[in-house]
Amino acid sequence: MKKLLSCFTGLVAAGTLAASPAWADDIDTKVESLLQQMTLEEKVGQLNQFTDFWDVTGPAPTGEEQEVKYELIKKGLIGSMLNAVGTEDVKTLQTFAVENSRLGIPMIFGYDVIHGHKTIFPLPLAETASWDLDMMEQTARVAAVEASAQGLNWTFAPMIDVGRDPRWGRVMEGSGEDPYLGGKVAIARVNGLQGDDLGAADTIAATLKHFAGYGFGEAGKDYNRADVGTVTLFNTILPPFKAAIDEANPRTVMNAFNTVNGIPATGDEYLQRDILKGEWGFDGFVISDWGSIEEMVDHGFAEDEREAARLAIKAGSDMDMESYAYLENLESLVESGEVDVALIDDAVRRILRVKHELGLFEDPYRYIDPEREETLLMSDQHLDVALKMAERSVVLLKNDGALLPLQAGERVALIGALAADKDSPLGNWRAQGEESSAVSLVEGFAAAGLNFSFSNGVDVEVGDANFASEVVVNTDDRTGMDQAIETARSADKVVLVLGEDALQSGEGRSRADIGFPGLQQELLEKIVAVNPNVVLVVMSGRPLVLTWADENVPTIVQAWHLGHQSGHALTNVLTGAYNPSGKLPMTFPRSVGQLPIYYDYLNTGRPGPRKEVFWQHYIDEDNAPLYPFGHGLSYTDFKYDRLRVRQADEGFEVSVRVRNTGKAAGEEVVQLYIRDHVASVSRPVRQLKGFEKVSLDPRQAQRVTFQLTSEELGFYNGRGEFVVEPGDFDVFVGGSSAATLSDTFTLKR
Numbered sequence: 001m002k003k004l005l006s007c008f009t010g011l012v013a014a015g016t017l018a019a020s021p022a023w024a025d026d027i028d029t030k031v032e033s034l035l036q037q038m039t040l041e042e043k044v045g046q047l048n049q050f051t052d053f054w055d056v057t058g059p060a061p062t063g064e065e066q067e068v069k070y071e072l073i074k075k076g077l078i079g080s081m082l083n084a085v086g087t088e089d090v091k092t093l094q095t096f097a098v099e100n101s102r103l104g105i106p107m108i109f110g111y112d113v114i115h116g117h118k119t120i121f122p123l124p125l126a127e128t129a130s131w132d133l134d135m136m137e138q139t140a141r142v143a144a145v146e147a148s149a150q151g152l153n154w155t156f157a158p159m160i161d162v163g164r165d166p167r168w169g170r171v172m173e174g175s176g177e178d179p180y181l182g183g184k185v186a187i188a189r190v191n192g193l194q195g196d197d198l199g200a201a202d203t204i205a206a207t208l209k210h211f212a213g214y215g216f217g218e219a220g221k222d223y224n225r226a227d228v229g230t231v232t233l234f235n236t237i238l239p240p241f242k243a244a245i246d247e248a249n250p251r252t253v254m255n256a257f258n259t260v261n262g263i264p265a266t267g268d269e270y271l272q273r274d275i276l277k278g279e280w281g282f283d284g285f286v287i288s289d290w291g292s293i294e295e296m297v298d299h300g301f302a303e304d305e306r307e308a309a310r311l312a313i314k315a316g317s318d319m320d321m322e323s324y325a326y327l328e329n330l331e332s333l334v335e336s337g338e339v340d341v342a343l344i345d346d347a348v349r350r351i352l353r354v355k356h357e358l359g360l361f362e363d364p365y366r367y368i369d370p371e372r373e374e375t376l377l378m379s380d381q382h383l384d385v386a387l388k389m390a391e392r393s394v395v396l397l398k399n400d401g402a403l404l405p406l407q408a409g410e411r412v413a414l415i416g417a418l419a420a421d422k423d424s425p426l427g428n429w430r431a432q433g434e435e436s437s438a439v440s441l442v443e444g445f446a447a448a449g450l451n452f453s454f455s456n457g458v459d460v461e462v463g464d465a466n467f468a469s470e471v472v473v474n475t476d477d478r479t480g481m482d483q484a485i486e487t488a489r490s491a492d493k494v495v496l497v498l499g500e501d502a503l504q505s506g507e508g509r510s511r512a513d514i515g516f517p518g519l520q521q522e523l524l525e526k527i528v529a530v531n532p533n534v535v536l537v538v539m540s541g542r543p544l545v546l547t548w549a550d551e552n553v554p555t556i557v558q559a560w561h562l563g564h565q566s567g568h569a570l571t572n573v574l575t576g577a578y579n580p581s582g583k584l585p586m587t588f589p590r591s592v593g594q595l596p597i598y599y600d601y602l603n604t605g606r607p608g609p610r611k612e613v614f615w616q617h618y619i620d621e622d623n624a625p626l627y628p629f630g631h632g633l634s635y636t637d638f639k640y641d642r643l644r645v646r647q648a649d650e651g652f653e654v655s656v657r658v659r660n661t662g663k664a665a666g667e668e669v670v671q672l673y674i675r676d677h678v679a680s681v682s683r684p685v686r687q688l689k690g691f692e693k694v695s696l697d698p699r700q701a702q703r704v705t706f707q708l709t710s711e712e713l714g715f716y717n718g719r720g721e722f723v724v725e726p727g728d729f730d731v732f733v734g735g736s737s738a739a740t741l742s743d744t745f746t747l748k749r
Helices: 002-006 014-019 027-037 040-045 064-074 087-100 124-128 133-149 169-173 179-194 230-237 239-248 269-279 305-315 325-335 341-357 370-376 380-393 441-447 481-489 520-530 547-552 566-575
Strands: 048-051 080-082 108-111 207-211 252-255 285-287 395-399 412-415 452-455 493-499 534-539 555-558 638-648 651-660 666-676 687-696 701-708 727-734 741-747
Touching: 027 341, 040 325, 040 341, 048 064, 064 087, 087 108, 087 370, 108 341, 124 133, 124 169, 124 179, 124 380, 133 179, 133 370, 133 380, 179 230, 179 239, 179 687, 207 239, 207 269, 230 239, 252 269, 269 285, 269 305, 285 341, 305 325, 305 341, 325 341, 380 566, 412 441, 412 481, 441 452, 441 566, 452 481, 481 520, 493 520, 520 534, 520 547, 534 566, 555 566, 638 666, 638 727, 638 741, 651 666, 651 687, 651 727, 651 741, 666 701, 687 701
Parallel strands: 048 080, 080 108, 207 252, 252 285, 412 452, 412 493, 493 534, 534 555
Antiparallel strands: 395 555, 638 651, 651 701, 666 687, 666 727, 727 741
């Protein structure tokens, strides 16, 4: 720090900022002062993010690429690093930037902290199944505490792409198919990550991603084009982003790989400048996804990397992640007059502002505390949060004959390779979660003292699929199948664990067939043949097609990938120590041919059903899903009645009585849906507009009240204008999107 403190260049150390008369107290003034001192080259430098490139605790790099990056840091030409984790590594890199560059501008360090950092929580889709916003904020808070303890101050989360096609592997990373629920989840997660004070050493900047339309890739294929109309764009894709920006102030937004109506999102000026930064007033910065700027050449939107850089900066992409397009082209583009320097200045201002908000100018080493790194990672308190979140994420899809909860003394056959798997429960995108460190269901059963016998059945995957172009599933090795059948034959009940391993969903893991991979369906059918008392536990990162199971298996549990405490959480649910309360955040299809499928579809001119063939339907499949959005059972029963709708000061008040009519205490997610009968734009048959999770003892009742204001009753037309139109509305309240308790009200002019 001697060089930094001995000259008026760094403007980084706390003493320098306080003593300098050129600096006012507000951040914008500080940013402008620094901006005036920067050369064009240094400005462009702030717009580059590169991945960590060597073991910085070891010898200096010798490879040409490493040496180039090392020099770039020293010159202040890298504004951010990603994938540098740990206080020692981060401190070394930050020191290079602060003590060797002319202005000593600190770097910001980012990482994919998706569902936990060291302590791994359920997948984001699984957490959303809890419908518990407080818990989701709490898990994000823990993730921020742990990530910041390893020197990080920025995460590329939450992903809030609305996803309606489970063939897309990244549905595991989002919050499902509904924009209203997605917006509420986004707010909770951003609040958890950023806390009350972004400058505190235990908070990190959040990133909303991917802006926009990434979840609408055709055929469920990753990186594919999204061809959507403006009504879908404004009413389905954009609302979660706007809700989070309005209510939680996320400091960064990541654009998307895909095209939207033929324009790569990275180069879409309308999305980024007109809507995000213009109409919405977003004052953070936009970062590209990995290499997405140079990928505009492959899209056929830019002739070469130079043109891609010009298009991206013009569109509003402030920071280039790992494509070198800005580093190698922006300076000359400005000098040639092809890019206005004002665009560069705007991007730099945004980035410097966030660095100030994070406290990096006050103390570049604010997030570097080896003691916190030593004591906070995977603490008992954090693991307790992981257990609670995992329990709440489980969805009981079916429980005919009340096979669950398991009863004391029953002989249970626990079958399936995933039941003993300690790695798959961590899911994809597990940050710093250590391989095979989760509690398996076998371990959970053993810890609970259950009377069980375990059999592996059949393996799910063959080989290491971490970065393989194809995941190789087991299609011919039936070793262990006969033993599993015999184990099932002699048991009172069978708990059969099937599904996907951790790397069969996630980025780049789109699947055309979303049944059970490999030999698992064969195993299921053979087990059911010898013992019908089967509890099917489904581990997956997406909805699977479970139609055969629904027709032949009495009890089905959707367990997702639940993180570190998976085995204990599942055991608690299966034994009734925790009464399941999860609800589906995505519709489950009957067959792949129904995809994409979602509950808030538009009616057609021939909705049916009709006696003749000419109406909207399949001739070989039911229109209805296997399990609807919002569905989820409990070990008790809830009854809804006394629905009331009355005029209120700012709209309408809807209330309903919910009673626990069963014998066990339980939690219920009370859901409110509306339908606008007639509008200037065709409206969905139902739309979620409110929910509340309540806890009720046996025979206890509670009145739940919702408010419907213009925000809930209005919609966007095709020009992006929000309108509220008078007319008749239906309101539905219940435990899923298939709720039948309803009433009608009229919104007058």
